[in-house]
Amino acid sequence: xxxxxxxxxxxxxxxxxxxxxxxxxxxxxxxxxxxxxxxxxxxxxxxxxxxxxxxxxxxxxxxxxxxxxxxxxxxxxxxxxxxxxxxxxxxxxxxxxxxxxxxxxxxxxxxxxxxxxxxxxxxxxxxxxxxxxxxxxxxxxxxxxxxxxxxxxxxxxxxxxxxxxxxxxxxxxxxxxxxxxxxxxxxxxxxxxxxxxxxxxxxxxxxxxxxxxxxxxxxxxxxxxxxxxxxxxxxxxxxxxxxxxxxxxxxxxxxxxxxxxxxxxxxxxxxxxxxxxxxxxxxxxxxxxxxxxxxxxxxxxxxxxxxxxxxxxxxxxxxxxxxxxxxxxxxxxxxxxxxxxxxxxxxxxxxxxxxxxxxxxxxxxxxxxxxxxxxxxxxxxxxxxxxxxxxxxxxxxxxxxxxxxxxxxxxxxxxxxxxxxxxxxxxxxxxxxxxxxxxxxxxxxxxxxxxxxxxxxxxxxxxxxxxxxxxxxxxxxxxxxxxxxxxxxxxxxxxxxxxxxxxxxxxxxxxxxxxxxxxxxxxxxxxxxxxxxxxxxxxxxxxxxxxxxxxxxxxxxxxxxxxxxxxxxxxxxxxxxxxxxxxxxxxxxxxxxxxxxxxxxxxxxxxxxxxxxxxxxxxxxxxxxxxxxxxxxxxxxxxxxxxxxxxxxxxxxxxxxxxxxxxxxxxxxxxxxxxxxxxxxxxxxxxxxxxxxxxxxxxxxxxxxxxxxxxxxxxxxxxxxxxxxxxxxxxxxxxxxxxxxxxxxxxxxxxxxxxxxxxxxxxxxxxxxxxxxxxxxxxxxxxxxxxxxxxxxxxxxxxxxxxxxxxxxxxxxxxxxxxxxxxxxxxxxxxxxxxxx
Ligand code: 26V
Numbered sequence: 001x002x003x004x005x006x007x008x009x010x011x012x013x014x015x016x017x018x019x020x021x022x023x024x025x026x027x028x029x030x031x032x033x034x035x036x037x038x039x040x041x042x043x044x045x046x047x048x049x050x051x052x053x054x055x056x057x058x059x060x061x062x063x064x065x066x067x068x069x070x071x072x073x074x075x076x077x078x079x080x081x082x083x084x085x086x087x088x089x090x091x092x093x094x095x096x097x098x099x100x101x102x103x104x105x106x107x108x109x110x111x112x113x114x115x116x117x118x119x120x121x122x123x124x125x126x127x128x129x130x131x132x133x134x135x136x137x138x139x140x141x142x143x144x145x146x147x148x149x150x151x152x153x154x155x156x157x158x159x160x161x162x163x164x165x166x167x168x169x170x171x172x173x174x175x176x177x178x179x180x181x182x183x184x185x186x187x188x189x190x191x192x193x194x195x196x197x198x199x200x201x202x203x204x205x206x207x208x209x210x211x212x213x214x215x216x217x218x219x220x221x222x223x224x225x226x227x228x229x230x231x232x233x234x235x236x237x238x239x240x241x242x243x244x245x246x247x248x249x250x251x252x253x254x255x256x257x258x259x260x261x262x263x264x265x266x267x268x269x270x271x272x273x274x275x276x277x278x279x280x281x282x283x284x285x286x287x288x289x290x291x292x293x294x295x296x297x298x299x300x301x302x303x304x305x306x307x308x309x310x311x312x313x314x315x316x317x318x319x320x321x322x323x324x325x326x327x328x329x330x331x332x333x334x335x336x337x338x339x340x341x342x343x344x345x346x347x348x349x350x351x352x353x354x355x356x357x358x359x360x361x362x363x364x365x366x367x368x369x370x371x372x373x374x375x376x377x378x379x380x381x382x383x384x385x386x387x388x389x390x391x392x393x394x395x396x397x398x399x400x401x402x403x404x405x406x407x408x409x410x411x412x413x414x415x416x417x418x419x420x421x422x423x424x425x426x427x428x429x430x431x432x433x434x435x436x437x438x439x440x441x442x443x444x445x446x447x448x449x450x451x452x453x454x455x456x457x458x459x460x461x462x463x464x465x466x467x468x469x470x471x472x473x474x475x476x477x478x479x480x481x482x483x484x485x486x487x488x489x490x491x492x493x494x495x496x497x498x499x500x501x502x503x504x505x506x507x508x509x510x511x512x513x514x515x516x517x518x519x520x521x522x523x524x525x526x527x528x529x530x531x532x533x534x535x536x537x538x539x540x541x542x543x544x545x546x547x548x549x550x551x552x553x554x555x556x557x558x559x560x561x562x563x564x565x566x567x568x569x570x571x572x573x574x575x576x577x578x579x580x581x582x583x584x585x586x587x588x589x590x591x592x593x594x595x596x597x598x599x600x601x602x603x604x605x606x607x608x609x610x611x612x613x614x615x616x617x618x619x620x621x622x623x624x625x626x627x628x629x630x631x632x633x634x635x636x637x638x639x640x641x642x643x644x645x646x647x648x649x650x651x652x653x654x655x656x657x658x659x660x661x662x663x664x665x666x667x668x669x670x671x672x673x674x675x676x677x678x679x680x681x682x683x684x685x686x687x688x689x690x691x692x693x694x695x696x697x698x699x700x701x702x703x704x705x706x707x708x709x710x711x712x713x714x715x716x717x718x719x720x721x722x723x724x725x726x727x728x729x730x731x732x733x734x735x736x737x738x739x740x741x742x743x744x745x746x747x748x749x750x751x752x753x754x755x756x757x758x759x760x761x762x763x764x765x766x767x768x769x770x771x772x773x774x775x776x777x778x779x780x781x782x783x784x785x786x787x788x789x790x791x792x793x794x795x796x797x798x799x800x801x802x803x804x805x806x807x808x809x810x811x812x813x814x815x816x817x818x819x820x821x822x823x824x825x826x827x828x829x830x831x832x833x834x835x836x837x
Contacts, residue, residue, distance in 0.1 A: 020066065021062045021063050021065075021066070023063065023103075023105060023108060024108070025108050025111050025112045025115065026112075028059060028105075028108060028109055028112035029112050029115065029116060031058075031059040031062065032055050032056055032059050032112065032113075032116070033055075033116075035054070035055035035058045035059060036051060036052060036055035039055075039058065040054060040055060042055075047117075047118065049122055049123065049126045050126055050186060052118055052123055053096070053123040053124075053126045053127060054186075054187060054189050056096065056109070056113065056120070056123050057095075057096055057127075057189035057190065058189050059109075060096065060099050060100055060103070060105070060109070061099070061189060061190065061235070063103055063105065064099060064103065064235045064237055064244050065235075066833075067237070067242050067243070067244040067831065067833070068235050068244040068246075070242065070244075070831050070832070070833060071242070071243050071244045071245065071829075071831045072246075074829050074830075074831045074832070075154045075829055078154075078827075078829055079320070079331070080154050080331075080826065080827055080829055081154070081330065081331050081332070081333070081824075081825065081826050081827070082154040082155065082156065082331065082332060082333070082826065083148075083153070083154070083155045083156075083332075083333045083334070083335055083824045083826060084155075084156050084157075084158055084309060084313055084332070084333070084334050084335070085141065085144065085145070085148075085155060085156070085157045085158065085335050085337065086158050086159075086305065086306065086309055086334055086335065086336055086337060086341035086344060087137075087138070087141040087157065087158070087159050087337035087338075087340070087341070088159065088160060088301065088302065088305060088337070088338075088340040088341065089132060089133030089134060089137055089138030089141060089159070089285070089337070089340075090130070090132045090133055090138055090141045090142050090145070090157065090159045090247060090249075091130075091131060091132060091133030091134075091135070091138035091139040091141070091142050091166075091649055092129075092130035092132065092142045092145075092234075092247075092649070093129050093130065093131075093142070093489070093648070093649030093650055093653070094124070094127040094128075094129060094130075094649070094650055095127070095130070095190050095234075096123070096124055096127050097124050097493055098146075098237075098488065098489060098493060099190075099235075099237055101239070101488060101492060101493055102237035102238065102239050102240060102488070103237065103240070104240050128183045128186070129165075129183070129648050129649050129650050130165065130183065130188075131165035131166035131181055131183065131285075131648055131649070132159065132160070132161075132162050132165050132166070132249075132285055133165075133166065133285070134166060134285075134286075134287065134288070134289040134568065135289055135567065135568045136376070136483075136567075136568075136672075136673070136674070136675050136676075137289070137337060137338060137376050139485075139649065139675060140337075140376075140454075140483055140675060140812075141157065141159075141337055142649075143484065143485050143486040143489070143490075143675075143812040144157075144812055144815070144816060145157050145236045145245065145247055146236065146238075146239075146486040146488060146489065146812065147484070147486055147811075147812040147813045147815070147816040148236075148245060148816055149236045149237060149238035149239075149241075149243050149244065149245040150238040150239045150241065150243075150486075150488070150512060150813060151238075151813060151816055151817065151820070151828065152238060152241060152243045152828045152829055152830050152831065153816065153820060153824075153826050153828060153829070154245075154826055154829050155245060155824075155826070156245065156246050156247075156248060157236070157245075157246070157247040157248065158248050158249075158250070158305065158308075158309035158312075159247065159248075159249045159250070159305065160249060160250055160251075160282045160285075160301060160304070160305050161191075161232050161249035161250060161251040161282055162282055162283070162284055162285040163182070163184055163251075163280075163282065163283050163284065164180050164181055164182055164183070164283060164284040164285065165181045165183050165285055166181055166285060166287060166607070166648065167179060167180060167181055167287055167607070167610070168180075168181050168646055169607050169645055169646045169647070170645060170646070171619070171623060171643065171645045174619070174620045174623030174624055174627070175616065175619065175620050175623075176607070176608055176616050176619050178287075178610050180284075190234050190235065191232040191233065191234050191249070192232065192233045192234075193230065193231075193232050194230075194231045194232070194233055195230060197231050197312060198228050198229060198230050198231070198253075199228070199229045199307070199308045199311040199312060199315075200226050200227070200228055200229070200255070201226065201227050201228075201229055201252075201303070201304050201307045201308055201311075202221060202224035202225075202226050202307075203224060203225050203226070203227065203300065203303075203394055203395065204223075204224055204225045204393065204394060204396075205221060205222055205223040205224035205225065205396065206221075206222065206223060206396055207219050207220065207221050207222070207396055207397050207400060208220045208222055212357070216357075218354065218357070219353075219354050219397065219400070220354075221350075221354065221396070221397040226255050226257070227252050227253070227254065227255065227281060227304065228252070228253040228254070228255055229250040229251070229252060229253075229304060229307075229308035229311075230250065230251045230252075230253055231248045231249070231250055231251075231308075231312070232248070232249050232250075232251060233246050233247070233248050233249075234246070234247040234248075234249065235247075239488055239511060239512055241830070241831070242830075242831040242832070242833050243829075243830075243831045244831075248309075248312070250282065250304065250305060250308045250309070251282050252280065252281035252282045252304060254275045254276050255275075281297070281300050281301055281304050282301065282304070286298055286301075287607075287609055287610055288609040288610075288611060288612070289382070289568055289570075289609065296390060296394065299343075299386055299390065299391070299394060299395075300394065302340055302341060302343055303343050303347070303394075303395055303398070305340075305341055306341045306343050306344035306347050307347050309341075309344070310334075310344060310347050310348055310351055311351065313332060314351055314355075314356070317331075317332070318356075323356060323357075325352065325356065325358060325362075325366060328366050328370070329365070329366045329369035329370050332370050333370055333372060333823070333824050333825075333826075334348075334370055334371050334372065335372050335374065335819070335823070335824070336371065336372065336373045336374065336444055336448070337374055337376075338374065338375065338376045338377070339373070339375075339383070339384045339440035339441050339443075339444050340384070342373065342384075342440045342441075342443050342444035342447070343395070343398060343440070343443075344371065345367060345371055345405070345443055345444065345446075345447030345448070346398045346401040346402050346405065346443070346447075347398065348363075348366070348367045348370070348371070349363050349364065349367055349401050349405070350397055350398065350401055352366060352367070353401075354397070360404070364405075364408075367447055368447055368448065368449055369449055370449075371444075371447050371448040371449065372448050372449060372450035372451075372452070372823050372824075373444040373445060373447075373448040373450070373451050373452070374451075374452050374453075374454065374481070375441070375451065375452070375453055375454070375458075375462055375466075375467075375672075376454055376672050376673075377672050378458065378461055378462070378465075378466055378669070378670065378672060379572065379670070383439070383440075383441055384439075384440040384441070385431060385437040385438060385439055385440065386437060386438045386440065387435055387436070387437055387438075388430065388435075388436040388437060388438060389435070389436075391438055399438075402429060402430075402438060402443060403430075405429065405443070405446060405447070406428060406429040406430055406446075409427075409429065409446050410424055410427075410428060412473075413427055413473070416473060423469060426469055427442065427469050427470065427473075428442070429442045429443050429446060441467070442470075445467060445470050445474075445477070448477065449477060450477060450479060450822075450823045451467070451470070451477045451478050451479070452478070452479045452480060452481045452823070453478075453480055453481075453672065454480075454481060454482065454483045454672050454673040454693075454694075455480070455482050455483065455672060455673035455674075455693045455694040455696070455697060456480055456482060456696065456697060457669070457691075457692065457693060457696055457714060458480075458672045458673060458693060459478065459479070459480035461669060461714070462478065463478050479822060479823070481815055481818050481819055481822075481823075482673065482694060482697055482809070482810075482815065482818075483673040483674075483675050483678070483694060483810075483812075483815060484675075484678065484809075484810050484811050484812035484813070484814055484815035484816075485675050485678045485679050485682070485810060485811070485812055486811070486812045486813075487510070487511060487514050487682065487811050487813075488511065489653065490653075490656065490678075490679045490682055490683070491682050491683065492511055493653065494652075494653035494654070494656050494657060494683070495540070495656060495657040495683050497536045497539065497540070497657070498533075498536050498537075498540075498657065498683065498684065498804075501532055501533065501536060502517070502520065502804075505519075505520065505523060505529070506519040506520060512813065513813070514807065514808040514809075514810075514811035514813065514814070515808035515809075515811075515814075516808070517804060517805050517806075517807060517808050518805055518806070518808060519805075520801055520804060520805035521802070521805045521806075523801060523805075524798045524801040524802050524805065525798070527794075529801075530794055530797045530798065530801070533684070533797055533800065533801055534793065534797045536657075537657075537658070537660075537684060537797075537800065538558065540657035540658040541558045541562055541658040541660075542558045543654075543657075543658065544556075544558075544562070544654070544655065544657075544658035545557075545558040547654065548642065552642075554630065554640075554642060556601045556640050556642070557599055557601065557637055557640070559599065560598075560599040560600050560601040560640070561598050561599065561600045561601070561660050561661060561786070561787075561790050562601050562603065562658055562659055562660045562661065563600055563601065563602045563603070563660065563661040563663065564602075564603045564604075564655060564659045564660075564661065564662060564663060564680070564685070565578050565602075565603070565604045565605075565606075565663035565665070566603070566604070566605040566606060566644065566647050566651075566652060566655060566676060567606050567647075567674075567676050568606050568607060568608070568609075569606045569607065569608040569612075569615040569616075569618055569619055570612075570615060571614060571615070571618075571762075571769075571770050572666055572667055572670040572671070572769075572770055573665075573666050573670075573671065574665050574666055574667060574770055574772055574775075575604060575606070575618050575622065576618060576621075576759070576763065576770075576772050577665050577772050577775060577776065577779055578602065578604060578663055578665065579618075579621060579622060579625055580736075580739050580772070580776060581779060581780065581783060582602055582625060582629070582639070582641050583625060583739045583742055583743065583748075584735055584736075584738075584739050584780060585597070585600065585639050586625075586628075586629050586632075586635060586639060586742075587735070587738050587739060587742060589634060589635050589638050589639060590632075590634065590635075594638060596784075596787065597638060597639075597787070598786075598787040598790050598791060599637060599638050599639070600638075600639055600640070601639075601640040601642070602639075602640065602641045602642070603642050603644055603655070604622050604641070604642070604643055604644070605643065605644030605645075605647035605651065605655075606647050607646075607647060614758070614759070614762070617755070617756070617758065617759055618759065619643065620755065621748065621756055621759060622641070622643045623643050624748040624749055624752075624756075625641055625748050626641040626642060626643055628747065628748050629641050630642075652676070652679065656679055656680060656682075656683040656685075657683050659680050659683065659685040660685060660686065660790070660796075660800075661685060661686060661687075661688055661786060662676075662677060662680035662681065662685040662686065662687045662688070662689075663688060663689075664676075664677045664687050664688070664689035664690070664692070664693075664695050665688065665689060665690055665710075665711070665775075665779065666690060666692045666693070667690070667692070667712075667717060667769070667770045667771055667772075667775075668690045668691050668692045668711060668712055668713050668714040668716070668717050669692065669714035669717055669718070670692065670770075671692045671693040671695075672693055673693040673694040674692075674693045674694050674695065675694075677689065677693075677694060677695055677698060678694065678698070678807065678810035681698055681702070681803045681804070681807045681810065682804060682807045682810065683804070684800040684801070684803055684804050685800070685803065686706065686707070686708065686786075686789075686796070686799050686800060686803055687699075687707055687708065687803075688708040688710065688779075688782055688783065688786060689707070689708070689709065689710075690709075690710065690711040690712075690775070691709065691711070691713050691714065692714070694810070697809065697810075698810070701806040701807070701808075701809055701810075702802055702803050702806040702807075703802070703806075705799075706799045706802045706803060706806075708782045708783075708785055708786055708789075709782070710775065710778040710779050710781065710782035711775040711778050711779065712771065712774060712775060712778075717771060720771060720774060721769070721771070724766050724767075724768070724771060724774065725766055726763065726764050726765070726766065726768060726773035726774070727764055729773050729774065729776070729777075730764070730773060733776070733777055735780065736773070736776050736777070740760070740763075740764075743756060743759075743760055744760055
């Protein structure tokens, strides 16, 4: 039987209409027991944490189901315009606690579990992170999903259901060792498999031209190797508003078409095995956040996501409207999360022209009115390019379409700039050369009606540098959407104590309107309030210290200044600058120069791409410096340096509340936005930062007196690169010289000679793109201002309150409303309970 066959006999209503799931404690207990004992077949005597978690997850999911259906029904009835968010990454983290908060059932569930002798915290913390992303870009997609549901917007997320998510990081002898993250090994209670919505995605083969019955030319893409895309849906609950949106992730599955010759020659098992292993497109997430260009499997993943998602949207369209696409662009919008799904531009053309018979002009009109592209990086090595050869082999029809798009686009260019070969060469979607390549960013810009950056400075640089020619041609396409993070996860869930104090003080409206935090401003002057604030921060720091003691057996002084840099390890993010500062402090202590010193605990966490040797060596350096410092009795209690292994979403939730100082120290002009900076601000950390990405806007919001600014600005960086002489800076700065001496004499690698030589050389090179040495002095001075401020704890607390009070802009609700007003133009669709049939 085909999975698309529906039961035709009536009545259906009686099957799908269930009695409401109760929200009382007793309902919870009976649901939980039912799942634990009956569904999961477990023994009531020997309670197992994982299965208890599953049973509670299913119990909670049941309570979402009705709303999920109602939301679906509401959107369908309204025939509303929708946005489809296409992203290769969703860094969702844990779901259970978030779902309970959204439903407003945390207290009841906690009580229910307690009554049957289970501490709910144990179940919550046994959940694996859904780590289907690398860092900022993937987590942003997750925050956006949360905000869209909370804003009651009809937005569907499309992505890939990787079997293996972001690797787990362990540290062995100071070095990063990657372990695969088989997160689906245990059952994922949040997903629902929807076999009835499978699609077929084509690869390889070749094209042929055929005349259709009306005598028009139609291109056929034939003799392809096909892969099936099976959707798995995850509910995305809005905050206490009945809306439950959908995240649809595709899994690749082999078709059941085999090479009959292999069968006939008797190698049945080999034929099946080959088939299954060849088609494992969604097996693993690529763990690099730059520089993975040219890998065939990655291109397959990108096309698989784009094609399956577009086919899904179009088949839904055809079901509702038949073959009339005249309103398609009014009703649908695709937001491309970076260039990763930008092959969607060509795929939509293919589907409309080849599969649905539209003219090229009509299809192009629809495509360029529905696609919108977000850029997330200015790093040249992260800009995607695909060899034309590879595309021709893997996606021959798509390559033809890209050539056609390019030809038409270049004729537009030559009208604007007649006889300007240089413009043509620079703007072309195809990069000429020994290995011709497709520039995916150019395809995305040409095919979209909107191109946005993710912070004001970033957008300005896109317009003036990276995409200046395109900005000249189409100034109105370009716009800024400063990133944000969801306050549900990044304040309410991760910092319940602070959330409670805020709610007691200004009410709970802030949870869905973060601008209301402004009402805390006057309380910064209130002594009693400051004491309560400080007490909560102190308790959070103690929890972090206890956690480090329990898990890593290191002692940290909870009275110390908690100085935190957590993010991917990358040279442009300058973890090295942080290390130079730590070595400088260590040197001061060793010289007995401690009178002005504030006890400090420096925490650094983050993963390095497995193939990024320099980043891995930086991790090794951090761990070696940490080993020397932490084992020195003279230093104890004054300075600690710790590397936090396996930084992920859940780790950030645990870290956030206890941070005093947030390190955002990238080379100006390199960090597109940053979002960790926003999470830490929201939890009352004060930023020490360069004028880069969203730091600039954070400083604007909170005021210079509540922000520690340092370093070269973006234009100073650009100017300095031309005549940069780090060695003379070192010569003229005694403290820096001493720091470099310690590194160079092997103080931190006594038994591992030479392992840091390449790092030292890069710091001292006039070609160092990150200008670390140039910012050293300014950074040290800013850190002195930090120490001055921290010594006056009341003053510090005031700054901390001001940071939270001014963080309203950085809610992803604000970001999503900006996207909606200026790009998506969707209507809110409130979901009325009891509406569904
Ligand atoms: C590139 C690639 C290249 C091929 C292999 C896999 C892969 C995965 C991701 C990327 C692009 C990473 C770009 C990125 O994460 N940008 C970050 O986006 C954040 C959200 O907008 C922003 O806050 C960060 O500043 C920016 O670095």
